[in-house]
Amino acid sequence: MVDCFCRFIGIFKFIYDYVFWSYVFDKIQKELIDELHEVTETLRWLSLGPTRLAIKHDVFISNGCRFKTKARDDVRVTQTSGVSIVAQTLQVSSARDKNPIYGEMKFYGVIQEIWELDYHEFRMPMFKCDWVDNKNGVEKEKLGFIKVYLNKIGHKKDSFIMASQAKQVFYVEDPTSSRWSIVLASQPRDKVHDDDQQHDFDELQTSEKECCLMPYHFLRHWMLVIIDPDDHTCYYLDPLRKSPPNDLKNLMNNVSSHIKRKTGRNEKNYKWKIVNCPRQTSSVECGFYIIRMMKDYCLNETPMRWLPSNCGGRNIYTLGEINETRNEWAAKLLERMSHS
Known part of the structure; x- marks a missing residue:
């Protein structure tokens, strides 16, 4: 009996929906004949389907x-x-x-x-x-x-x-x-x-693409990988402007293989795009360059346009910008240590 009742409700709803929208369409078309009608453009287009x-x-x-x-x-x-x-x-x-x-x-x-x-x-x-x-x-x-x-x-x-x-x-x-x-x-x-x-x-x-920022340390040098999982693309930012190390590429290939085993999907390997990011002027600033680039990426309104433009066309960071980054990093570190 419950099943019959549910079927009745379903049939009633179908008839109601059909009759209701036919009524809405006819009603609005009649209203539009009057030059002083109050039918909004949105309602008019909705009635047409x-x-x-x-x-x-x-x-x-x-x-x-x-x-x-x-x-x-x-x-x-x-x-x-x-x-x-x-x-x-x-x-x-x-x-x-x-x-x-x-x-x-x-x-x-x-x-x-x-x-x-x-x-x-x-x-x-x-x-x-x-x-x-x-x-x-x-x-x-x-x-x-x-x-x-x-x-x-x-x-x-x-x-x-x-x-x-x-x-x-x-x-x-x-x-x-x-x-x-x-x-x-x-x-x-x-x-x-x-x-x-x-x-x-x-x-x-x-402007709202969801990417992963991955700092990577290799042979006493910091570099940054920005991973776009939607396009299977890795954007590589190196303050020394060198090619991605094979260890890093192998790591990302292993990630693809793991996802393939877990989901059963045909997960392809990541493409690599080298970004001509700001070049460090000494041999000891790579870490602060990476922090600064991550900050610039996160604060940019259109980060996925900022990357192909080679970080907005910046060639280097000024000493003042690097010192500002040092101070911000030190302040955050002290704050965390005080709460630990």
Whole structure:
């Protein structure tokens, strides 16, 4: 009987959605006939529906958070595919419940796909998610934290949400039961204003590309590798402007092999690009040059453009800049030692 009731709800929802959007389209078209209509451009384009072609992404930035698909997370160290949403939903206690009510309910899921629908004049980013079944897959512990069973998938007919609705969460394995995961909330790092939501995604992705900075010490000399895992590229910065040592290349090849064994993916070896970074003027400044280059990279608004431009075209660092770096390093070291 419960199965019949669920089927009835599904059929009712399909008919409601079809009738509702047909009504919206007809209503707006009639309103547009009046020259004094109050229909906004956004509502007009929404009523016409999106084009048949949608852009798919692996990464998208919304509400100050970087979201990725589950497939992308599986080959990365960080986890950014967890989402939650608070939605109004029809709640029934059982198939015999004759007084269902609408109320707020929180849902937890994992992003499987990221779509960007094209409404001609604007784009609407959407997340397609696997949602945990709230009935059998979500528990609230006595201490107040939420646990989810990520393999209990429900709400399969409501898998899409707008990117602007998503709140980022992390899932940590419950130490008492590996089947369950504890939900942790995420704090946005950089708030993205509403006006910025229409920015071209490629430009946003370029400026927000997630890379790994790896200082490397070899034969009493410091060098820097900036690893772009998306493009399988290693940017090599050496204050002496020498070629990357074979030991370093072998290290990165071993990383690729490890990822391939772990994920089963055809992980290719990294490409190397040598950056003509600022050249050190003596034989004892390499460490401070590396610290300074890391600082310049992190503070640059478009770091992935800063690298191909050979660090902004800088040939050397001045003695004042190196002394400033020394003082900053010494101050941080003393601060850490005072707290240890």
